[in-house]
Structures are given as structure tokens and as C-alpha cells.
Amino acid sequence: MAKHETPLLDELEKGPWPSFVTDLKQQAETKPECWDILGQLELSYVDRITHWKHGGIVGVFGYGGGIVGRYSDVPDKFPGVEHFHTVRIAQPSGLYYSTENLRALMDLWEKYGSGVTNMHGSTGDMIFLGTRTENLEPLFWDLTHDLNQDLGGSGSNLRTPACCLGESRCEWACYDAQEICNALTQHYQDEIHRPAFPYKFKFKFSACPNDCVAAIARSDFAVIGTWKDDIRIDQAAVKQYMAGAEGYPANGGSHKGGNWGAFDIQKEVVDLCPTNCMWMEGDELKIDNSECTRCMHCINVMPRALRPGVEKGASICIGAKAPILDGAQFATLVIPFIEVSAEDEFGEVIDVIEKVWDWWMEVGKNRERVGETMQRIGLPTFLSVMEVEPIPQHVKEPRSNPYVFWKEEEVPGGWERDVVEFRKKHAA
């Protein structure tokens, strides 16, 4: 395939950040179709419009998703991207790899595709960028038979779940995010591969409220770790922080590039606590844990002195989505605390998931995210189908309008009234 002139893209080889243009040119030395990727992209830079056709429906037998079909609208100019399908590959939870596995995957992709990837798609999948329809089944065969790996999800189904790296290397993890992410991915293979929902549905698992996988913003079903008992304080370590001792920089040294002065526990921790539930007694740090909302700030600032409690679990928040159709939403708190335990194979979390699905699959409209169904039908109804008692924690503030619905059985006398009876006491 011919090399193309790419003056605009060439500009993007300048500067310190790793250049995707340089990488593509390097890849084009062994995979000439990459010249056509660059060529079509250059054309888009000139024309200021995409040159991919609308949509594309391709796949492998047995699955209803996993591959995103794409065709060039200028295939005569750029035959290398006439077909340019994207294959989503299920990733390991936490994205830990061996070079052996990555080499095997890349050998496969060099054989059947462009060799260009996205590590990783924002939902989490490893993404193989660009292949032809006739390569899909052979690629899938080798992927499953030789590498023992599977496709990710696409379409109106359960998308590929993702998690933070959890207990693997974080001292704040309140549950094993990788374990549940993997277990539920296995448990719900059917729901991932064969679209059966009104619309897409995503799981994300963050092991603490820092939410490193952004579950509260990017998943319909967010499991976010927390604890029920007291923050564990090591007063000796607190003193080390206050003394500015070697090895005890605030925030693990995150701000060492700036000149922020000596660590001031009053200013940087106590006064910034959102509930004001911390104070110093002499040189001892005190926390009124009953007033703590577990925002993580004090723990983030003094990781060697403060730790989450020992009674750990998670909160479940439901309904986050991007703006389309009726506005962006973060997830809403539904279950304040739940045990997340591999011992019962995450049965408690699975119970919650199935209640959401049973309801949403029945009442959800075509292409309506669960967050929109909750908005349309209302949080009270949603909580009742979830079999959750409404509690103050379910709202940030009570409603300010008085348009309150009552159930007929809650009102003495019900709704059946006779105007003649009314007129006996109130003349017209």
C-alpha cells in the first residue's frame, strides 16, 4: 500500500508526549495498511469530517456483540481500511499482564489484523483496531482455542466489567475488587455475549471511595468499597507526619514538586474534613467516627498513620450515564452497606443485580438506561422493587416541591368519594 503525504499529522510527531503518528508510521513498516490509516486520518484533518461510514454489523457466530464493524467511505483511496472492524478482547481484572500473554496476543493480531491497538478502551477491554470481516472467525477461533481468552461486550447487554487494582497493591481496598470483577464477569457470560437488555448496562468495582475506576460516573451499577467501624489511627505515625519526619511526606509526596511549606495537620487535615469531626487533643489526633462520611481525605493525606476500619464492605450506587438522552447522571446511592464476600460467591451483590435487571428488563423502554428508567418511574418505586426501605441516606436533601403521591391504602377512606355527600356540608 502506498505511502501517503501527511503534513498535518507530521506536526503531531513534534513535542515530548509519545506520538501516535510516529507509532503508526513504525507499525506501517511491517503492516503497510497502516499507511491508509494515516492517509484517511490526514484526509479527515483536511476535510474536518470523519471518513467512516455509518454503523456496521459484524460478529462471530454464537455472540451478538464484541466486534464493532466499520467501513471507510473512501475505500478506493485507502483500500487498507476498506474494512476496519474493532475487536474487543476481555481484559484481566486490574490489567496485570505477563509479557508472554501480550506477545501471544500481538502475534495473533499481527496475523489477522492491522497490529494497531487501544490499550485499553474506556470500559476496560483490550481493543484490536482494524481487521476485515473474513478474519473475524479465524481470529476468534485462535483467541479461544490457543490463548483461552474471550471477547468483551458490545450492544444492548452487560458490557465488560472493570475494577480498580484493589487489594493487589492498595492499602485502602475495602474488598477484593478484582476477585468480584472476575467472578461476576464469569457468572454473567451469557448477558455479556448475547444482548437481551433494553440498552447497555455496565458494572464497575472500586475498592474505596477514591473510586479509581470512576464507577460512580461510568457504570450503571457501581460497587464502591467502604467500612463501618472506626478509622484506625497510629498516633506515633501522626507525630512523625507533624514533625515532617523522613519517609512521612503528606499525601505520600504527591505535592513535593510545589512549595507548600511544612505540613500543617490543622490546616491540611482537621480544617478540611467535610464534617468537621476531627480535632487535636495535645498532639493526639481524634476522630468522631459517628460523624465521619468516609470521604478518604485524612487517610489520603496521612496513609502511614490512618487506615480504613476493619469492618469492610461496599456501597452500591445505581444509574450513572452520559448525557444522551435526558442529561448526564452520577449513580444514586441505593445500598449504603453490603458485605462483599467471595465465600458466598458474591451472592448478596448478585441478589441486588438481579432485582435491578428483573425490573428494568420489564419496564425499561427501548434504549433507556437504567438511570433514566429510575428518573421516569421515580426513586420510591425503584426502592420498593429493590426491597429497600427508604432511609435519609437515599437523598442529598428532601424534595422542595409539595407534589407528593400517596398510595390509596395509606389514606383513610381511600379515593372513592361521593360529591353528593360533600354537598351536604358545603352548599354549591
Next chain:
Amino acid sequence: MASIEHKGKSYEVDEDGFLLKGAEEWDDNWVDYVKNVEGIAEITDEHQKVIDALQEYYKKNGIAPMVRILSKTTGFPLKRIYELFPSGPGKGACKMAGLPKPTGCV
């Protein structure tokens, strides 16, 4: 646009092999063609039931039914639909029934 020849008849299709003119060109010969490309050995009454349900719903509503509705009207659980149509209700059954290509974030 590409066209496909099957047993002496030609059909206008898009890159993914969906009928561009839908019901206008759809016939049993088309079903026979799609059978071969969608991994189906024999068209059974069950296949026909799914095709009929899709066409009827599309004629009435102008869109393809949601998966749940297809399962309800045919009585086939999703698992059975995949046994009948290995590519699934969208790529397999809708293509065979001559419905437009599914769109959106697929």
C-alpha cells in the same frame, strides 16, 4: 452499493449483507441465501416463526422489536433464538427477515 446474486436473482445489499430495499426485494430465495451465510443448516418452522414475527412487528411499528418482545411473541427464549440464528436476532434473524440493519452503539 454491492449486489448479491443467488439462484438467478440479484439483491441490493450493504457491506454487512443487509437488504437495502427491505420488503420490496425480500422473498424466499433471499431466506435461502442468508441461510448459507449465517450458519443455518435448514429453515424450520421455528425459523419461519421468528421471521414472521419480525416482519409483522416491523410492518406495524416501523422498528424491529426489542429482544424481550421477540421472545414473548415467539415464545422462544434468547438461548433458542441463538440456536436457530447463530449470529443472534440482530445480525442473523433481522437480516434474514429483510429488516434494516440495527443501528446505535452496537
